[in-house]
Amino acid sequence: MSKLVVVGTVAFDAIETPFGKTDKILGGAATFIGLAAAHFNTEVGLVSVVGGDFPDNYLTMLKDRGMNIEGIEIVSEGKTFFWSGKYHNDMNSRDTLATELNVLADFKPVVPEHFKDANVVMLGNLHPAVQLGVIEQTKEADLHILDTMNFWMDSALDLLKEVIAKVEVITINDEEARQLSGEYSLVAAARKIHEMGPKFVVIKKGEHGALLFHNGEIFFAPALPLEEVFDPTGAGDTFAGGFAGFLAASKDYSFENMKRAIIYGSNFASFAVEKFGTERMQTVTNDEISQRLEQFKALTKFEITT
């Protein structure tokens, strides 16, 4: 079976949306990525760090969902990374209320021996130095996929550019693509980001879908129009998890297969936003995913003979 390494935060989130409010619940990029990726026929190994305050039952849940958690370091005297945010009424923008790095501040990722020959490495949102550390330990991988955000562009741009130069695929949202490239047009932005290294550039547009750029070709995957978005937290990570999990399981890194991977990513993301935090992703079944896949197919299908 193929192997997928996922590095990212495993964290506590406190979230406020127009629909309600949570205390500290399970969150983190690696958590969302793993919950999606674990649906595929690939071994998923998480690499992260938590504090002594992190509940055992969360770790058990991750194991039960099929993830290998050997690479999650537990710093018993430390506290788990905590993020708190409040979404505005349009659900497309949010304010960060608190960010406590805690054990993340000194995190040196260690990829477990068994995962050093992983086929695919998903570098979830984290300090570029940590992402570089994981790349160093997984040099044989077929594919490194990078997810990042504007925070690192503001605070560690040079290091981030080093990471970008080493990966085959980057996933990034539209505003971040504009910031990184200095171009407003996403077509122009993707071209500039190609020049920085990645052969495949995935631009996530939230409720407006995602674009895949490769060699002058473009694929567009819609987001499923939803009656209600309950909590967007983790949607981008879940997208990345479905994307990376599908690619790792199929070991096919062609443009055609990347399209399928993006559809799977969008499919999983459409579930993630239905409840608070990871709640929906913990219960979604393969049957539900297959059914929704049919909706995705119907959504953009048309026949014009010319």
Place this chain on the structure above:
Amino acid sequence: MSKLVVVGTVAFDAIETPFGKTDKILGGAATFIGLAAAHFNTEVGLVSVVGGDFPDNYLTMLKDRGMNIEGIEIVSEGKTFFWSGKYHNDMNSRDTLATELNVLADFKPVVPEHFKDANVVMLGNLHPAVQLGVIEQTKEADLHILDTMNFWMDSALDLLKEVIAKVEVITINDEEARQLSGEYSLVAAARKIHEMGPKFVVIKKGEHGALLFHNGEIFFAPALPLEEVFDPTGAGDTFAGGFAGFLAASKDYSFENMKRAIIYGSNFASFAVEKFGTERMQTVTNDEISQRLEQFKALTKFEITT
């Protein structure tokens, strides 16, 4: 041959974008709609009004492009409708600098005898009272399509709702759909607008594509990702023109055919934004449209066998 009536403004526009600035040039909803619709195998009759200041060569151009202009009233002592606007850097928002109604203020539309049995009627953006007048004169039509905007929601909502109750199809942009329905989710907004009358609800999202809602089913058409949007003026009208022209020519008003019509609408709109005003739409060829259609097909096509 089938017939399509188009009612809307024929106007002067003065436009400022980050790329440049024009003096008074040819514009207006009916102009853009007609330029797109005239590419299809249907008789296109414009119903509008202009002043004595409107150049003959503009009228000649419309005739040369295949439109019937019998329904364009010329008020020789009056002045043509004038709109002036300035686009912000993101090209998604604009300020209106001037709106001079002029001859539009007292406009009573008269549908020429030859077009009273039109198959399709495209009600371009205008005062709802004018749109109602055209509906009254084209009662036998298979299909009335309404385009409107927030301005009429603010100033003539009751009359607008009367129009909405009488049409089979409405095209409206996302913010306007939210305003009209009071719902943020576009799925919920479309359902409420269905309840107001139209069986088909088309929500235009500009660079993010368009959604078609019908009977609980959804179709999504992407906009073509463009290197550069030069001038968005008239893009929505051009979309409506491609949509209405295709439907009128095919006389097939099924959901499947509406999908094709939306793709054609998006296709034409992608040309309209390439130059100032109507410039690009005056020169676009059927070959160019066919070629771009292939890009639209490739853009969302994927194969997943389950």
